Amino acid sequence: MKLPGTIPGKCTAKNVNIGGIGFAFRSHDCLIEEPDSSEGRLKDFIRPGKEDFIFDVHVGALPEYPKGRLIFEAADMWRLYETENEHIFETHQILDRKPPVKAAVCRLHRSEPRAGLYLVPGLWNITGDKDISKDDLVSWSLEKVMRDMGRLFFTELAPRSNAILIHAAGIKICNGGFAFLGESGAGKSTLSDLWIKESNAVVLSDDRLIVKERSSGFFLYGTPWPGATQVVSAQSAPLKKIFFLSHSAKNRIERISAKEAFRGLLKMVFLPLWDNRGRDRTLSLLRELTERRESFIFGFSPGKEAVDYFKDNFLKSNDAFCDSIL
Numbered sequence: 001m002k003l004p005g006t007i008p009g010k011c012t013a014k015n016v017n018i019g020g021i022g023f024a025f026r027s028h029d030c031l032i033e034e035p036d037s038s039e040g041r042l043k044d045f046i047r048p049g050k051e052d053f054i055f056d057v058h059v060g061a062l063p064e065y066p067k068g069r070l071i072f073e074a075a076d077m078w079r080l081y082e083t084e085n086e087h088i089f090e091t092h093q094i095l096d097r098k099p100p101v102k103a104a105v106c107r108l109h110r111s112e113p114r115a116g117l118y119l120v121p122g123l124w125n126i127t128g129d130k131d132i133s134k135d136d137l138v139s140w141s142l143e144k145v146m147r148d149m150g151r152l153f154f155t156e157l158a159p160r161s162n163a164i165l166i167h168a169a170g171i172k173i174c175n176g177g178f179a180f181l182g183e184s185g186a187g188k189s190t191l192s193d194l195w196i197k198e199s200n201a202v203v204l205s206d207d208r209l210i211v212k213e214r215s216s217g218f219f220l221y222g223t224p225w226p227g228a229t230q231v232v233s234a235q236s237a238p239l240k241k242i243f244f245l246s247h248s249a250k251n252r253i254e255r256i257s258a259k260e261a262f263r264g265l266l267k268m269v270f271l272p273l274w275d276n277r278g279r280d281r282t283l284s285l286l287r288e289l290t291e292r293r294e295s296f297i298f299g300f301s302p303g304k305e306a307v308d309y310f311k312d313n314f315l316k317s318n319d320a321f322c323d324s325i326l
Contacts, residue, residue: 019210022050170204177220177237248299261295
């Protein structure tokens with residue numbers, strides 16, 4: 001049945017699955033814009049089903065609310081306030097070189113799986129309200145919200161579902177997942193671009209990767225937040241090994257200890273510093289991860305030889321190797 005005020009191609013609810021975690025967005029008196037089928041990064045992550053966290057979305061004047069204590073501030077981009085029951089994210093946008101304006105407020109309940117998301121009209125839509133003004137409804141873009149705000153609330157909510165977000169490229173090779181960690185400039189996108197050309201290899205992400213603990217072990221998941229390659233994937237794979245990238249004149253792979261890997265991961269994880277429970281759970285997951293999965297330094301020289309070296313010197317001697325990838 002057609003809902004009052006809706007138009008073809010639009011709907012008032014969407015479910016997004018990122019990292020095996022279901023986010024349900026329920027739109028009130030406004031329309032959710034569909035991501036473009038050819039360009040939308042989020043389209044493969046929109047799936048019916050799981051509702052681990054529910055977001056009630058409103059477009060209009062931002063409501064009054066008790067801000068509580070300011071506990072985190074990222075320059076002019078966003079602020080985080082804490083009350084007894086909520087963490088309140090305020091995000092800002094800079095328009096026409098003017099001072100930042102408040103663009104959205106997300107009120108996350110600290111113990112229940114729900115949130116209120118409030119958006120300023122005209123700042124979160126793609127097509128423009130003039131194009132969908134039927135019944136005076138306004139629109140908002142789920143694609144844009146997840147691009148600009150998704151990482152903030154995912155960083156806080158992920159530990160509640162035994163997941164973490166890390167700076168890493170993820171490659172699915174045959175049925176195994178490999179995480180390649182590194183700071184900006186370490187070579188995550190370069191290496192991902194090389195793997196794109198390989199058969200039986202899928203780039204899950206070239207910049208931000210999810211690691212989730214399931215009953216059967218740790219799994220890697222792609223995210224809708226890519227780096228330079230602009231490649232996204234909603235696929236997942238059991239995590240086999242962890243690699244820390246470094247540039248090198250000669251390709252090499254060296255095993256490191258769990259203690260060294262833990263220190264390295266601390267630099268790469270999106271840690272919810274403002275949330276004690278989330279922070280402690282994230283650190284616990286990192287300890288378990290480094291104790292249960294082997295970690296290595298992968299010094300590589302940019303070029304196809306790096307992929308060939310990895311296949312010849314690592315995959316052949318490990319359980320993730322499959323003949324058809326060579």
